[in-house]
Structures are given as structure tokens and as C-alpha cells.
Amino acid sequence: MKAETDFDKAEKLYNQKKYSEAKVLFESFLKENPNNYKSIEYLGDIAGHQKDWNEAIKEYKILKNQFPKTANYWYKYGGALGMKAKSVNKFKALGMIDEIESSFLMASKLDLKHIDSRWALVMLYIELPGIVGGSESKAIKYSNELMNLSKVDGYLSKGFIDEYFKRFTKAEMNYKAAHEIGNSKITFQKLYNLYLNKIKDKFKAQKLKEQFEK
Template identity: 70%
Template sequence: MKKLMFLLVLTIQFGSAQSLFEKAEKLFDQKKYADAEKLFESYLESNPNHKQTIEYLGDIAGINKEWDNAIKYYKKLKELDSKSANYWYKYGGAMGMKAKDVNKFKALGMISDIEAAFLKAAKLDSKHIDTRWALVMFYIELPAIVGGSEAKAQKYATELMNLSIVDGFLAKGYIDVYFKRYIKAEINYIKAHEVGNSKTTYEKLYDLYLNKMKDKAKANKLKKEFEK
């Protein structure tokens, strides 16, 4: 009888905990992040190593641009599961965003850790698209004197091409836009749009025409064709 009562209590407690997590998850999906955060924090108190909860809390911190908190949660995740490419990617991403908010001297000290996190993620998962996008942007935006390199960016753009033709052309177009090679960028963005024909590919090409090439005729023509 005692054993039965113990199992009954345990089942009720487990069901209650699950319900708390599910409620928090539902609030997150509804973009009610403040309410979701409170429930996730409460759930985490009794389940300190629950990876999904920690990830949600890291994501909420990122949404709120609380980079130190995001870094703390993602760091814990990669310590709990060092073989997850996604955790390393999110950890590197949070550090990268923090680096943009701090002074240049402090940001320079973060570069090697950011790069290492992204490279680790890329090594762990050869098909992780977001990581390769992060590396393209990282190497392009970073000054050459501290490790920036178009050659490295192109390497990961090529890897993207092998994983997703649309992402590959968009990445190569992104690199061309950064260096103001707008004719080449147009070729890559047109190819991306021909394959993907999505809101993203349209917006990239439209922005190139309107804001970079200052060609309203091409921008308007593209808009009419996309809205048909």
C-alpha cells in the first residue's frame, strides 16, 4: 500500500512538472516571453540539467538582447552536451552579439572564442547550415588584421552551396554586396531567387536593386513579378 501511494505521489509530481514545462513552452510559442521565462525558471529549479529548458531560457535572453545571460545558458548547454553543434553555434552567436555591444578592445579579446565555437559547431555537424552562415558573416565582417578573410568566407559559402543551393547563392551574393561588387551580387541573387522564389530571395534581390544599385526600374519590375 505504501509503495502504491509513493508511486501515485511521484506520478502526480511528475505530471505537474511536465505540465509546467508544457505551459511555458506554449507561452514561448505565443511570444509571451516574460511569462514563459518565469515558468521555465521555476521548472529549472527542480530540473537543473533539463537541456530544453536551459535552451529556451538562453533563447529568451537572446531575444531580449541580454547577451551575458544567453552566454551563461548556452555555455551550460555545451558543458552538458559537448557534441551538440547547435549548442556551440548558439554559444558563439551570443558571444558574437555581445562583442558588437562592448568596446573594441574587449571585443578583440572575444574573437578567438567566437571563432572556436563556430568552428567546433561546423566540425561536429557537416550539415549545419546556420553555423556556415555564421562563419561567412564572421570572416567577412572581421578586419583582415584580426583574422578576417574573404577566402575563408568563400570556403563556407561553397559548403553552403553543397548543402543548399539557395543558401549558397545567397551567401556568395552577401559577400559580393559587402565588397560592393553589385553586378556579381545581382547574378548570385537572381540565381538564388530562380531556385528558391521565396520572400527571402525576393527581399535580398529587391534591396540590392533599390538601395545598392539605385535601379528603381529593376526593383519595380521584380516586385510586380513577385506579387503576381
């Protein structure tokens, strides 16, 4: 039986959400094994959990430069940049948009089945003002790609777009379709929140909740 390495211990701590303790062990393991890229990814993920976006960006940048054909590293890098953009002033955030967008686009091109990067593009194009590249038609393009990959994600993303533009009747249809297929906590939550907070129909919300809890 091989001795448990710092990496194994760190991974266990990470899975228990003991991020600070895991970080110390991953860092010490990395000193001995500087090319252990899985440790670098974990350190990026830990930084993300701790909302240390600069650190997350640094770790993911190493990975995407080292493995430029791995979609998930581009996606994680773009995601960390996006979260940082939300935490800085608007002017600074504007300067980051191109890199965020190109990272998600790269991930979606490298892996034609990468669901998360397509979701990220839908949200990016919907939430960005038109003046800096926001576009409903671009969002719909990636929503359609999601529909081909996963019906649940397709309907959820269409519902998200409709809800954003206050087209609540259409959003309800899309969220309902997603919930009928997925019947998951996520699909329930989307439809329930729409009923409760947007359509303001407490009766529908309550009825949905009772059905879901059965």
C-alpha cells in the same frame, strides 16, 4: 490525461512570444528539475530575444559543456558571444573574436550539414578586418560548403560576399540565382534591397516586386 506541467505552459507562452512570462515558468520548472536541459536552452533563447547576451552566454555555456558534441549548442554560444561583441567597445570585442570563431568552427566540424554555423563563419570572416583574422578566401570556403548543402544558401552567401565588396553585378547574378530556386521572402528581399539601395535601379526593383507579388 496528465496534468499540464510548468514546462508545457512555458513552451506555449514561448511560442506566443510572451517571453517574460515563459521565463518565470521555465525557471520554476528548472528548480524542480535541474537537469532539464531543454528548459536551459529555452532560457538561453529567451535571453537572446531580450538581447540579454550575458544571460544567453551563461545558459548556452552550460549546454555546450554538458553536450560537447552537439553542434547547435556551440553555434548558439558563438552567436550570443558575437552579439555581445557587437554591443561592447571595440577593444573588448577584439578579445572575444577567437572564442566566437572557434565556437562556430566547432559547430561546423561536429555537424557537416549545419547551415547556420557556416553562414555565421561567412559573415564573421567578411566583416572582420584582415588584421584580426578576416579573410575573403576563408569566407568563400564556407560559402562553397553552403553551396553543397543548399543551393539557395550557397548563392545567397556568394551574393552577400559580392555585395559587401561592392561587386554589385556579381551580387545581382548570385541573388537572382538564389531567387530563381528559392522564390522566398528572403531571396526576394536580398535582390530587392540590392536593386533599390545599392544598384539604385528603381525600375528593376519595382518589376521584381510585381513579379514576386503575383
